Amino acid sequence: MNLILLGAPGAGKGTQAEVVCSRFNIPAISTGNIIREALKSGTEMGVRAKSFMDAGKLVPDEVVIGIIQERLANDDCKNGFVLDGFPRTIPQAEALDKMGVRIDKVINIEVPDETIVQRMSGRRVCESCGASYHLLYKKPEVEGVCSKCGGTLVQRKDDHPDTVKERLNVYHEQTEPLKDYYLNQGKLCTVEGQEDVEHTTKLLLAALEA
Template sequence: TGNMIREALKNGTEMGLKAKSFMDEGKLVPDEVVIGIVKERLSADDCKKGFILDGFPRTIPQAEALDNMGVEIQHVINIDISDEKIINRMSGRRVCENCGRPFHIVTLKPKKEGVCDDCGGTLVQRKDDHPDTVLARLETYHKETEPLVSYYEKQGKLVTVKGQDDVEATTKAILEGIEA
């Protein structure tokens, strides 16, 4: 949903602009704003046969709003990873300010430092990936998002996988979890 919010911001929508100030401070975007953006996106034709939400819901009220939208949620994936690894991974992310392609200073380096391999654009660190902002986001996660684990566990939809390994191992564990 971060991409949905950024797209709404880029398009200058009212909800996107409302979301910006919260994102810049590492705070969760208020439920009513996120829910409005998600509801609008899920009504698009390309979501009719299925979709994957990344980063939504983040709170119990968002989960309840999603339940009330009448969309069927088959699985909820919880990637269990230490705070330390999260800080290292997120603070190392860079994105091309032109095309949006992601890079990482350790695991997915560009051919030329600071330059996008695809379009030659400048690579930047988003404000919400700065270490201080990541710490604030983690604090918020533990307070507001962690309760979703038991919410979806009670519904029999939760699949928890260890996220300490590399991307391939984590992806394999996710696929095994949803096929079980």
């Protein structure tokens, strides 16, 4: 089963990708990870990616897609894969189609912006040990203090409401049009993200088996 997981930043794609992978015994392929792998193992595309990164430039789509193509040719993708965080734009999706990568289903995890902002802006991390907390869902025993090591809890810049809103705007502009793109191909399944992660997983697995 060849899948794409689609969803706004903070919609819980990564967590669900892990569940799907262990359930169907297929690898999760996230672009960040495979670019790092390709750089390390020095594949042809890895070498090309490195030349862009060394020059302080973004790795262009064609190179990212080349790296994905190399990765999908590995034995562990024989029974399928989950693409997490790619494609992010219509041109990337078109390139994937042109390359002949067969996609069976695209699971879109839909979570309202307000919920994402609330979830992410409640996150706190310990400055000392990196333990994570949430003001609503996983409170420390003492406010502002790490229950594990007594360190100070801080909000990461990435979790600040303004940063989250900016990332959501980019998502709506560049990535969300993919919903229509895959709807037109008859591949889109939308799952409403639930407050409870396991509940979302249940809906997602039901959508995959449908």
